[in-house]
Amino acid sequence: MGSMGRALPATVDEIRRAQRADGPATVLGIGTANPPTCMAQDDYPDYYFRVTNSEHLTDLKAKLTRICNNKKSGIRQRYLHLDEELLAANPDFIDRTRSSLDARVEMASAAVPELAAAAAAKAIAEWGRPATDITHLVFSTYSGARAPSADRRLASLLGLRPTLAKELAENNRGARVLVACSEITLIAFYGPEGGCVDNIIGQTLFGDGAGAVIVGADPVAPVERPLFEMAFASQTTIPETEDAISMQISKCGMEYHLSSQVPRLLGCNVERCLVDAFRTLGISAAWNDLFWAIHPGGRAILDNIEEALGLEDGKLAASRRVLSEFGNMSGTTVIFVLDELRRRRAAAAKQGGETPEWGVMMAFGPGITIETMVLHALAT
Numbered sequence: 083m084g085s086m087g088r089a090l091p092a093t094v095d096e097i098r099r100a101q102r103a104d105g106p107a108t109v110l111g112i113g114t115a116n117p118p119t120c121m122a123q124d125d126y127p128d129y130y131f132r133v134t135n136s137e138h139l140t141d142l143k144a145k146l147t148r149i150c151n152n153k154k155s156g157i158r159q160r161y162l163h164l165d166e167e168l169l170a171a172n173p174d175f176i177d178r179t180r181s182s183l184d185a186r187v188e189m190a191s192a193a194v195p196e197l198a199a200a201a202a203a204k205a206i207a208e209w210g211r212p213a214t215d216i217t218h219l220v221f222s223t224y225s226g227a228r229a230p231s232a233d234r235r236l237a238s239l240l241g242l243r244p245t246l247a248k249e250l251a252e253n254n255r256g257a258r259v260l261v262a263c264s265e266i267t268l269i270a271f272y273g274p275e276g277g278c279v280d281n282i283i284g285q286t287l288f289g290d291g292a293g294a295v296i297v298g299a300d301p302v303a304p305v306e307r308p309l310f311e312m313a314f315a316s317q318t319t320i321p322e323t324e325d326a327i328s329m330q331i332s333k334c335g336m337e338y339h340l341s342s343q344v345p346r347l348l349g350c351n352v353e354r355c356l357v358d359a360f361r362t363l364g365i366s367a368a369w370n371d372l373f374w375a376i377h378p379g380g381r382a383i384l385d386n387i388e389e390a391l392g393l394e395d396g397k398l399a400a401s402r403r404v405l406s407e408f409g410n411m412s413g414t415t416v417i418f419v420l421d422e423l424r425r426r427r428a429a430a431a432k433q434g435g436e437t438p439e440w441g442v443m444m445a446f447g448p449g450i451t452i453e454t455m456v457l458h459a460l461a462t
């Protein structure tokens with residue numbers, strides 16, 4: 083370098099420090115979206131057995147009616163992309179023996195990224211900077227089966243930079259990550275005939291929605307106003323539970339399998355994840371002193387976790403509210419819960435109420451995977 087008139091700039095340590103952010107990742111904006119059709123859970127058994135021409139399966143309908151009961155399911159309504167008109171145009175969707183994957187994938191390939199874009203646009207608006215300032219995209223869905231997949235389409239719908247991969251490799255300091263998830267259940271809609279009960283339970287539990295979050299460190303005031311700092315994140319699986327939550331694509335669509343043991347398995351395993359997280363941070367926390375954003379996989383899951391942790395009434399209110407108003411939207415749901423939680427915190431703060439500074443976000447999925455994140459809320 084001497085011959086070029088410039089000294090070696092620094093040690094590798096200094097270079098590495100300069101490449102990395104100083105502060106923790108923060109949540110800079112949250113957005114959610116649902117398709118327009120809303121289905122009341124009380125009406126679902128009549129609707130489902132009527133549109134699938136299955137009224138003769140009276141025992142199964144009685145069981146589904148028991149499960150859909152608002153008190154039992156904890157669900158009041160869900161949003162669904164697949165309405166009666168679309169179903170009438172695609173009668174093969176009802177029959178689990180007919181090849182219908184092509185039509186389902188065609189429909190989902192358009193709808194999944196569009197719903198994600200609607201959620202992301204809200205998150206970006208709250209964040210306050212242009213979409214072209216996003217450096218990375220993390221996207222999740224199981225509602226389609228195609229490459230290029232919904233993340234590529236979402237990037238073009240939003241007008242993100244076409245050089246995201248380069249940014250990912252080169253630019254960590256100053257990174258602004260769009261994390262989005264979009265799920266549309268039409269890939270897995272079937273009539274009840276010939277199905278397993280756990281697949282049919284899936285029909286009553288899952289709803290459609292998209293959620294998006296902008297994540298970045300070292301927020302630039304005054305435009306960027308962080309909502310939460312991420313103090314810790316981990317992911318673990320419960321041993322020997324690979325088959326407890328599963329989804330499988332075939333030429334006829336996708337089938338859910340949900341073991342009836344899922345609520346018990348989660349109830350038995352969440353506390354060790356939390357203890358590990360707080361031990362790593364060196365913080366001792368009483369569970370009731372925290373705020374909670376838990377994935378509401380089902381009413382029984384929330385009940386079991388509440389009991390296992392000895393949580394007071396109302397600690398899981400944001401999760402229960404999202405379950406009630408939207409159903410289980412798989413990976414998307416926890417973003418809705420975080421959004422609901424911050425609204426509740428803002429409302430409480432406005433009325434001069436105390437809100438916990440520290441909290442936990444937990445999500446569950448196939449694996450069984452448990453994701454744990456310790457959050458520190460910032461004053462809004």
Ligand SMILES: CC(C)(COP(=O)(O)OP(=O)(O)OC[C@H]1O[C@@H](n2cnc3c(N)ncnc32)[C@H](O)[C@@H]1OP(=O)(O)O)[C@@H](O)C(=O)NCCC(=O)NCCSC(=O)/C=C/c1ccc(O)cc1
Pocket residue numbers: 145148149154155156222224279280283287327340341342343344345378379380381382383410412413414446447448
């Ligand atoms: C609301 C339920 C469904 C019923 O409430 P309950 O208090 O248990 O009621 P019962 O004990 O009276 O059960 C009602 C009926 O349902 C039956 N049942 C009850 N679970 C079952 C069962 N899994 N099978 C098959 N029969 C059953 C049960 O046998 C019974 O039948 P019957 O006696 O004939 O009325 C409740 O069990 C519940 O919340 N279960 C949890 C559902 C569940 O597994 N949710 C997790 C879904 S997976 C997920 O959230 C994430 C996915 C994800 C994916 C991808 C990603 O990228 C990210 C995430």
